[in-house]
Amino acid sequence: MKQARYQGKVIEAAEGVDLKERHGSQLDFRCVECGTPARVERAGGHMPDRFEHLERNDHCSLVHRRRAT
Ligand SMILES: [Zn+2]
Structure with a gap:
């Protein structure tokens, strides 16, 4: 995902x-x-800077799903 919350603000992955x-x-x-907690991932390969959930969360629409349902 491209944004996450940090200290009460929404920030971009690059930040x-x-x-x-x-x-x-x-x-x-x-x-x-x-x-839920997220970590930031630096851009690499074809992926841009981004945030990822620390733990899988099937209830969140921002999770990268393996296949569409
Ligand atoms: Zn989420």
């Missing part, structure tokens, strides 16, 4: 990558929809 590099540790990012 998340920047924050992580500056702080050098895992930060408390949260999914904007379900509010």
